[in-house]
Amino acid sequence: MTEHILQMRGITKTFPGVRALDGVNLEVQRGEVHAICGENGAGKSTLMKILSGVYPQGSYDGEIAFEGETAAFRDIKDSEQSGIVIIHQELALSPFLSVAENIFLGNERAKAGVIDWNETNLKASRLLKRVGLRINPVTRAQDIGVGAQQLVEIAKALSKDVKLLILDEPTAALNDEDSAHLLSLVSGLKDEGITSIIISHKLNEIRAIADSVTIIRDGRTIETLSLHDGSVTEDRIIRGMVGRDLTNRYPERTPSIGEEVLRVEDWTVHHPQEHSRVIVDSANLSVRAGEIVGIAGLMGAGRTELAMSIFGRSYGSAISGRLYKDGKEITARSVSEAINHGIAYATEDRKRYGLNLIEDIKRNVSGAALGKLSSFGWVDGRKETVVANDYRRSMNIKAPSVSAVTGKLSGGNQQKVVLSKWMFSDPDVLILDEPTRGIDVGAKYEIYTIINRLAAQGKAIIVISSELPELLGICDRIYTLAEGVITAEVPIAEATPEYLMQHMTKEKD
Known part of the structure; x- marks a missing residue:
């Protein structure tokens, strides 16, 4: 009989006016990677917050057994002492502290009440090496990339003698290379006997790394599936998540494309601080009424910088080039001017810049x-x-x-x-930057439907996305961007992932 490291039985959690969890059951075997899937709002993160003590005992109904003993966590520190560590989707590093200070924050290496910095930095170096990160431990957290920050969070978890590691959407903001490295690390931790629970909307990653998956829908456990034999498909998981077959992940659309609405000519943008550094180099693009135009590029290619600079010069310095709206040249030197000209920009970071939470x-x-x-x-x-x-x-x-x-x-x-x-x-022009990042497949379909509806109303839409299947599924035309340069423009009928990737990785002449 396989030993369970975790059993959660009948977990029910209610907020004012909402029952977030309704009798959820979860069993995780020792040493496995266990995935949790469900639509946004299904209750996944709420369940993990209960497990990690964010929502303490008494604020929910049900029982938790960890390593065969009843668990009653009062707070995060309580769960961490038992060996449960959660890494939230929004990283919790302090940007102005060093990597080493972040790793041991609240768990300081001290002698006689004084922090031993030699020991702190030495142990931090060992932990960083363990997660495959080769950086100086005295580097400030704000000076490393998001992928490296995720690895620092895992190093921080390892410093606490973790037995059960919970990762909530760990690759949502990572590029393909960083995602692959993180997933490889999680597999390596499994070989060390560390159990992991991973919440993710990226079903291809789940099938690649997880041993089993529990599906939650509307606050209830639907089923737990073994992924060992490879027979469980992404469509099978989706059916459990949304309660129906999603035969087409992109809604059908018959484009009705009109006159040109926005044209950008010779658009060059320099870095806001390093004024000699060119971020966008002589870009030319256009979008017509009723058209959905995609921008594909690797992380750091300049996609967001291009969009923000067009939207009222909200990014960059020494911006040059011309903007044309409905055939007439316009100036949009501020966000309010851009809005007045009928241009809107939905940021990739909705929590920080898109909404007042x-x-x-x-x-x-x-x-x-x-x-x-x-x-x-x-x-x-x-x-x-x-x-x-x-x-x-x-x-x-x-x-x-x-x-x-x-x-x-x-x-x-x-x-x-x-x-x-x-x-x-x-707006007449709507720029959507990563409009479905961190969103489940069911909600993605709804967002695509909304985008199609806006295009049918004659809006000119630009979509920036890191997911090539998404661009291929919803766009009429795609531009590729590499190192700030537009390297190709291709109609959707001629676009393939291979062609796009070839031009996304093209080096400057």
Whole structure:
């Protein structure tokens, strides 16, 4: 009989007006990689917060057994002392502290009450080497990339003698190379006897690394599947997640493309601090009414920088080039000017730049176009509520009311609020930067449907995405970007992953 390191039975968690978990059961075998899948809002992260003590005993119903003994965690420190460590999707490193200081924060190497920096840095170096990261431990956390920060979080977990490592969307913000390295590391930890629970929307990664997967839907356990024999397909997992077959991951669309709406000519952008460094080099692109144009590029290619510089020069310095809207040259030297010209930009980082997470849905939806709701400098609160409710219904935002705090929504519903905000501003050009990052397949389909609906209304849409299948599935035309240079423009009928990758990795002449 296989030994279970973890058993969670009948876990029920209720928030005001919402039952997040309803009798969830989870069993994890010692030494395995166990995946948890489900749509945004299914309850995955809530379940892990209960396990790690973020939601303490008494705030939920049900039982937890860890290593054969009943567990009653009062806080995170309590669960960590038992060997359970969680790495949240939003990394918790302090940017101004060194890597070594972050690794041992709250777990300092001290003698007689004084931190032993030699021991701290030496042990940090060993841990960094263990996770395959070759950096100086005195480097500040803000000076390393997101992929390296994820590895520092794992090193921090290893410093606490972890037995069960929980990773919540660990590769959501990573490029392919960093993702592959992190997943390889998790497999290596399994060989060391460390059990892992991984929450991810990337089903190809789950099938590659996990031994079993538990599917949660609407706060309930649906099933647990073994992945050992390779018979469980991505479609099989999706069916469990959404409760139906998703025969086509991209909704059908018949394009109706009109006149050119936006054209960018000889657009050059320099780094905001290093003014001699060129980030976008003489870019030319255009988008027409009713058209969905994709921008493909590797991380660091300049995709986001290009989009932000077009959107009111919100990134960069010494920007040169010309913008044309409906055939006439325009200037958009600020975000408000860009909005007035009918240009909108939905950021890739919705939590930091796209939303006010401590505000309600209503105020987030109205935020980009308050002038449409105000007279004599006062916002009409009744109109604001009516508008927000209209978008809550039309966008299928799952929330008890428009007074719900946006930060409490799932990632997919937060993204719908971002889109609602820009739709309310009624732009002619909508730039969507990684519109489905961190979103499950069911919610992705809804976002694609919304994008298609906007295109059918005659909006000109630019989509930036790290997922080539996504661009191939929804776009009419794709530009490739490499080292700040547009290297190719290809109609969708001629686009293949191989062709796009060839031009995404093309070096400057």
